[in-house]
Amino acid sequence: MSATMAPSLHELGARHIQNMSDAKTLEPHWGYADRALPCTNDEGSCEYLDLVYHAHDLSMLYSGILWATILGIFFLWTISRHIGRASSPPVAPELSPKAGLTKVRRTIGAATRQYFLPDAVRSIFGRTTRLQVVILASLVGYLTIWSFVGLTYRTWVTPVSDMPGTYNTRTSIGPWSDRIGVLAYALTPLSIMLASRESILSLITGVPYQSFNFLHRWLGYVIFAQSGLHTISWCVVEMRLYQPQPSVGLAWIVQTYMIWGVVAMFFLTLLVILSTPLAIRLTGYEFFRKAHYVLAMVYIGACWGHWKQLKCFLLPSLLFWFIDRGFRLLRTAYLHYHHLPSGTMGFRAAQAVITRFPDSEYGDVLRLDLENNQDPWAIGQHYYLCFSESSIWQSHPFTPLNAPIVEKGMVKHSYILRAKKGETKKITELAAVKAQGTGEEPTTSVILTGAYGETIMDNINLDTNIICVAGGTGITYVLPVLLKLARSPVTRDRKIELIWAIRHAADAEWVREEMDLLRMAQKALNLKIRIYATRDAGSAPLLLEKDETSADAKQISSSSSSGSDAGCECGTDVPVAKTGHGEVDQDRHPKLAKLVNEFISGTIRGPTTVFASGPGGMVSDLRTIVAGCNSASKVWKGDERFDVSLVCDDRLEW
Template sequence: MAFSRLGARHIQNMSAATALEPHWGYYDRALPCTNDPGSCEYLDVVYESHDLGMLYSGIMWCIIGAILLLWVVLNQSNAPTISPRLAAPKLAGLYKVRRSMAAFARRYLLPDVARVIFGRTTRFQVLTLALLSGYLLIFSFVGIVYNTWVTPVSKMPGVYNTRNSIGPWADRVGTLAYALTPLSVLLSSRESFLSIITGLPYQSFNFLHRWLGYIIFVQSSLHTIGWCVVELRLYQPQPTVGIEWITETYMIWGVVAMILLFLLFVLSTPWGIRLTGYETFRKLHYILAMVYIGACWAHWKQLKCFMWPSLIFWFLDRGARLVRTALLHYHPDHSNAIGFSFKSSEATITRFPDSEHGDVIRLDLHNTQDAWTIGQHYYLTFAKCSIWQSHPFTPLNVPCVSKGTVQHSYILRAKSGETKKIADLAATGISTTPVILTGAYGEPITRQLTPSTNILCIAGGTGITYVLPVLLELARQTPSPDRKLELIWAVRHTVNMEWVAAELDPLQKARKTLNLGIRIFATRDARSKTPSIESSEAENCNLEIPKIDEKALQVAPSSGSDTACCGCDKPAAVERLGGGENDINRHPDLPTLVGDFLAETVRGPTSVFASGPGGMVSDLRDIVASCNSGGKVWRGEERFDVDLICDDRLEW
């Protein structure tokens, strides 16, 4: 029935056809065409345009595959783990070329673009979006014959249909929208196949996923508007043709798909997320997206070749999440050799009250598992509050397996939602809570920790959990005499150091051994009369820091490190930046701090690890970009090769 109605609109005479010509993604063509010349010419354009649309969709996916393959090759030829001066000449030359090109690209592609439109997004992300949009814009029009055909309506003398290229063009943009659907699902997956190939964390694809969704919405809207013009205005007689068209089953599903896509679009805007709340948005997004894919299938099943992968990618993502959680929490029940039991991890709660900005909670737990990699994070579900929500947190400790068990330590600020419920539990005297883990996710950053690379760690508030494991990991390695390390941490108050006092203490004692500088800025504490680092250190020598088991850190031994380091066992210097009532929240001068660090490096490139508020990360992108110079790196000045590895989890 669907074919006969479509054939009627396309004036195909099936009874006179001697052959059916197959077309991938479309209905078969009846040959020969026995209608009037105008109708036959129009059908030629329709089918040729559709075939080209399928070809352009295939080319688009081939280009994406080629880019991913090239990315894999480039990752395999990553920087050598030894200094290029000690490497073979050919290897050193390739390293020099690659690092020069990387520095050149960072200088121009790392800074943020217009935040009003794109948010806190790098130029590289927007350039990628622009290239994809340019391809779609060009090939939405290329290969279509633009003309108008006035054809008689069968058995209705004096009544004519106006057929033009709006129909073939509307089909083209609809085909491209279908072809983009699997890519959109891939970009949204937490268990990301793209992350496996590129090494990039899944959250780095969120920007492209969001804007690709906007593109699909625009394409689908143009497809709908185009065919509404054709069926409700150009085809005659009206309103008979329009009513018959809109009541067909495939069109009903098309309307359903468009309504669902509109809801997806509205709910994914910042306004929509604020209105519903992030967790509600996320769950609605999952449900609406799957129903939308089903509606697209019902609307035009000939293009199910794009819907199948979309469903497969989605179910693989959800299934992999369940498997990850099972692997972390399903352990053999030794009391029953053939049984297994699901056991959540019991976390110890330490509460740091803060009535102004929300309490800070520290969670410490142990779980039987393999160790994660520095830079990765876990999703935590607080079972006592809700099993339907999970939130990403980065462990602040170095993963060490002891008798099959690994310790996790997390810092989180309890503002609202599930974290506020945990703070309320702690306020009532409850000291433990069950936690369900899923992970680990994210980009491993250990390959950045080469002996020849200087490390600058910059954190704001609870962002210390991302950068602290980097320094703790370096403290377990053999010290590199030429490598400079520094930690810059901005907190509101000096007392906030207590959050991670157990981890900071051994780093402070190993400062000379590691060539490590620690600078902590209290942005809300009033400045002293003599606001210098020396006076600040003297004032804070009596700050009490809890003792910990130093074996957990395992700092590499150094001759005389315990006795030769004058003052290394003292707490880190704290510089108070706050002022009077009108000046209580100053921030560290990041351009100067980064510039001073680079000026003091002896040799080698620099990796800047950063985590904190979005404004701080955006500023660092601009600062690091300005410090890069491909020409100077080519001439051997490695200190102008500065990389930025940032964790934007606080902006999720």
């Protein structure tokens, strides 16, 4: 900050240009030091002070406009969301009186996905859609405008009192630096809101909290850039342009507000460094997460010490953070406040039965099955699981693979996780110890927090065709969709398909019970199930046809395995059978472009929704594929087959 931004008027008058002893009045300025009037200094100094105070007043005004714009966007977003729901008939939109509005909405949606769904500049932004990058670019452009407007760009050379022949050089760099500093403060509450799990933004927009992670990360980079420019600019002013040196610079840097400014910049730099992918890989995600919490709060406290006049931006930031943490605890308490064996009410962790599927090459897969007395979650939501027998300080997000069904007040949860290292590895070791010599299925205590995330079935109509694509344990995200459809009214012309890529055919045993339920509902659902074993030698895609019985399928699977062109020796109770070639690439991965386009071209009517979860590369490919399947012009002409949406597991971006 400049000398005019010293924490007290005494310091301000002692070392800057305001003559406090001759002041007849003190003019208050929100977020800044009071100004002494009238100005009795030389003409250049008075003009400079006019610019400093006027620029700051505009900075506060522009910050208000910035927040008004943000709140206005979210308000309009919320209104359009509810209008969209009201205009979406459950079936046959062409017969609805709201068909025109529905047609416009679907056309706009198709156009948006066509141009903004694919990844954008992956080398810089990672696996992020063009839409996210466009939103970020719009925000940066908006901030750039507010950083420069309303400033007078001039230079004043003014004499230093009591030092004849010594002059200060006063330029617009000081007011400009203050402007970007104020904007950095103003953006801090938004950054906290974008990072909150108990997200107010999700509540009003319907967008899951994890979808805001990209903007949170890059908004942090913007704040870091603003703070860095603010710091460098004032170092130039105080250590170069103001005279005499080095006495002015040394007197400036030891002031209390400047010490807190240095501390704030240090912790902000540390926050950015520890948030880089390289630092997260070296230190571990859990260290990053906990260090991020602590450093963020210390940074906000240091900003308060640096310039408490702007606490109007810092206090909401702290409140948002504590509200987020408080509601997390309340969610957990609500899920686990039950009747205890003693007859009293209290907190009790759920007991999960562990089923282990050994895999020495890629890490064992564990299936957890538990029951809890609670309300059902919505399809697409996930829970944070804390394994209290290994550590109460860590929790990890997992999607239940089953449909939420309440039976006698209890809801069953089933999860699949691959144990590589960290907490999941500890659970594998714990299960092995408990299983030794007992012959019983091992169990572990689990503390749940949730449910979080979007409800992905809300916009699915009876005429919407469904294609589910999963890779490995990503099956947990799409299975509940199919299980929900199996319990819903059947539409004759709707097509449904599951494409699941796994390393070995035996991996299908992870979800044998659920796959059996789908197999029994295949004919009624018009469901086709394709399972691709990508690591089995000489494997071809595996297909479970809708009209096969369990016994027939097992027989086909056995005979196919014994042939010279067998897909694989399945060795699994999940019935699979070999189908034709040409659906896998040279790495034996399914050719998603071919499969998705064939599915859409084979639909009779209605739009298509693609549900996906799996490796980042697979999701990125699907974004490009789905974008290419959309055509706003054809949707406008009434061909809804070209209205194709993608719903993917956003936790892949974490």
